[in-house]
Amino acid sequence: MKVFHLLISFSLAVALWSCGSKASTDEKNTATAPEEAVVPIKLSPVSTVVRAEPVVASGLVSSAQEARLSFKIGGIINRMFVEEGQSVRKGQLLATLDLTEINAQVSQAQLANEKAERDLGRVKSLYADTAATLEQLQNATTGTNVAKQNLTIAQFNQSYAQVRATVDGTVTRKLVNAGEFIAPGTSAYLISSNRPNDWVVRVGVSDKDWARLRLGNRASITLDAYPDRTFTGTVSELAQAADPTNKLYEVEVRINPNGVKFAPGLFAKVTLVPAQSRSYTLVPVEAIVEGNGKEGxxxxxxxxxxxxxxxxxxxxxxxxxxxxxxxxLVGIKDVVTGGSAYLTEESLVIVK
Structure with missing residues (x-):
């Protein structure tokens, strides 16, 4: 009898162990079976708008009327009468050259002119007495005319051996000093007009932006000097050729200071609004993925x-x-916004 009970107990234990092993294996298989992830997404509507795409550029504030003043001839600078920052009046004497050489050239031209006139007088007398030929008389006349022109040139250069202000304004740059040699046409002073509403910003734009701009287009300007204010302006001039250095087209924007104090050289950021409009697709910014510059x-x-x-x-x-x-996006009504950062084209999605 005892043997019979032992056999029954052993059989039950084996049966229970088999069932437990099978259940454990089923649970393990269930746990390791892959489940395909579903990404919840949100859709946002797409719309179309008609706008004029702004042109953004930067430049420096300057006077609309600027003058780079220079000597007509070269020489040693004798005196400089004004310094940077000083106000000047139109016609005011600003600088002079040493006139030693220039006055000598004038005297030389005067003496040559006097000699030519004397020679012409003698030839005329000889020609009247048939002692000189017509050719000699013509040559003497030509020599006299040439001497007069040389005297005129020397006197003209003498009068321009000085620099005078061409506008009422302020000296923004003094580029040379007394005692220096200056070549003809080299700038000595830079003067900006000081009229209250005579301020512009000159900026460079690309050829595509230049083609969309017109005279009179509106502009908004912000200055680093006045970060809390926005100034208005209009396009007053469009360059007809690109700058050979940077290949950009210069645009002059006349700015309204609206009672604020301006000075040449203030840094300005200009937003130009072309009159030409076009159609755009409007989407939320969070819909853009993998953005790189203008692409995404x-x-x-x-x-x-x-x-x-x-x-x-x-x-x-x-x-x-x-x-x-x-x-x-022709025919598209919605774009994915929520969840777009976790998506690939293989992802399973559900719209929330």
């Missing part, structure tokens, strides 16, 4: 409603929390 991507819900597809876009400019795209 957005995700769209695929036709099967379970996946997404990645579409390239071209960024025009930012407008607050919106992005204006230059390539229209």
């Amino acid at each position: 991507f957005v995700y769209l819900l695929a036709d099967d409603k379970k996946h997404v597809r990645k579409v390239p876009i071209q960024v025009g400019f930012l407008d607050g929390d919106k992005v204006l795209l230059t390539n229209n």
